[in-house]
Amino acid sequence: MHEIFRKAFSLAKLRQLCVNTTLSNFVGYLAGSLVTVMTTYESVERRGFRNLFGVLPRKIVVVHRLPEWLEWSLAVLLGYLVMELVRHAMRNNKYLRLMDRSARHWAQGGIEQSGTAGRP
Numbered sequence: 001m002h003e004i005f006r007k008a009f010s011l012a013k014l015r016q017l018c019v020n021t022t023l024s025n026f027v028g029y030l031a032g033s034l035v036t037v038m039t040t041y042e043s044v045e046r047r048g049f050r051n052l053f054g055v056l057p058r059k060i061v062v063v064h065r066l067p068e069w070l071e072w073s074l075a076v077l078l079g080y081l082v083m084e085l086v087r088h089a090m091r092n093n094k095y096l097r098l099m100d101r102s103a104r105h106w107a108q109g110g111i112e113q114s115g116t117a118g119r120p
Contacts, residue, residue: 020090028083032075039065039074 043063047054064071 031082032079
């Protein structure tokens with residue numbers, strides 16, 4: 001039973017889980033933020049009673065192209081989809097696994113040993 005937990009919760013697996021989760025959450029956050037940036041713009045306030053018909057300085061106003069609830073829903077949905085897509089790509093990408101193996105091989109000194117083994 002102890003060996004099962006040691007294999008399931010090894011330091012390398014926990015580190016890989018943290019890195020994958022952090023990366024996918026960050027990319028999902030960026031995608032959700034992009035929705036907000038794309039659906040809003042800034043405009044200068046017009047002359048009116050609020051700024052005493054141009055006597056006071058004009059303020060910059062944020063204008064939403066969509067209703068805020070729809071903008072928020074799209075940001076959450078797109079962020080979640082991108083996050084899951086990144087997790088799926090990282091889980092199934094064989095090139096990332098090859099890079100991880102070569103990094104482990106290099107960290108153990110395998111490159112130095114394989115380079116000197118063929119010399120007389």
